[in-house]
Amino acid sequence: MSIEAVVFDLDGVIIDSEEVWEEVRRGYVAEHGRAFLPDTQDRMMGMSTAEWSAHLADEVGVPLPAARVAADVLDRMARRYEQSLPLIPGAVETVRALGERYRLALASSSARVLIDKVLETAGLTAEFEVTLSTEEVPRGKPAPDVYLTAVRALGLTPEVCAAIEDSSNGLRSAGAAGLAVIAVPHGVYPPAEDALAQASLVVDSVTRVTPEAVAALR
Template identity: 35%
Template sequence: MTAHRILSWTPAAVVFDCDGTLMDTERHWVDARDTVLREYGHVPAPGFSEQARGLHYTACGRLMAESVGRPELAEELTAALLDRFRQRVAAHPTTMPGAPELVRSAAQFAPLAVASNCPLEVVESCLDVAELRRYFDHVVVPDATTRPKPYPDVYLTAARLCGVEPARALAVEDSHCGIQAAAAAGLRVIGVGPRPAGPADALADWWVRSLEEPAVQGWAGARIPAQGSGPGSAGNGTP
């Protein structure tokens, strides 16, 4: 068990995934994928949701096109997927249990970043609605030079922007795809959600079912400086 690598340690930066970690949006992706596939006359196969979980939305669009036997429709399905997802997020923005409290505590002892496979405007909109955007110094998403998860690029970039070596940063992730990316970048990792069997289990240092667990909140709270002062920018202040 490697949980002591986190429990006995204070990270110099904390990098959060967004979907399924900060925001309860994974259900919106599932619903959007299923809706689009059914619009094209295809019923998702068992296990499709887990296969698509955490993928960049363009990779998910390609996977959907392949699943309906129409790879040439990848761009069309990607656009439809993103449209349906945005509609659902706008209608039902919800944070994950314990996420806002952990963000507010962590912001008092380390700079924070988000590393996500979602479009920048979607991530920032979610964080704004949840009143969490001000706590994050950086939001990193794939672009022309930054590959999506499971490549390590978004985590390497987030650590660099926070001014720390990856080994001094903590990632908080809920998907195998994201955990692969964070571990490959050299960050220590808290995995969130049901503990999986297989590779993801070994890649995360500490698995918790929810960020609201007392052990997680207590770990973060114990690292807040006595005066409650933030470590750097104004975005890291107390609420």
């Protein structure tokens, strides 16, 4: 059995946006007189829009409905991307190199509006057969829903697909879905050991995810 498709995460794999997300959400919370809980940042990595906005409203205590929190934060993120898209060096080239040999999908916790903006700006829209936001499935990462849905949309099974992830919840999600998992740990937000154990391959840069490295997974 060999790999037929590669499913990319977006944040932390193609764009180095985790620090932008943290800065924007911390600033927004502070403006409303609140502060992150000790585990807020770790918990939100991988959550869907509905999940993280509910966390900020219901648990952190931002005094607005979750839907308003989501709209406000996403608007700020979109404006930041318009100013400067934080592409990870070599990520665009890696996507295109893998696309010459494998079918490609994207499974992201970002909102649809941000996924589309990033891919269009980076010139990668046509590289992916399937793109999914966790907004579009019942549960966000670490649940396997977004990966299982992406694989089904490709008409494949998890056994012939690989995932590229950076975060704890992303690694757990891809592992729970049964894909071969490649970890590209983020230097500032490293994954937990139990999540990293899901990976068949751990690399220090997305540029090391070559077609040959993917082929060796199965």
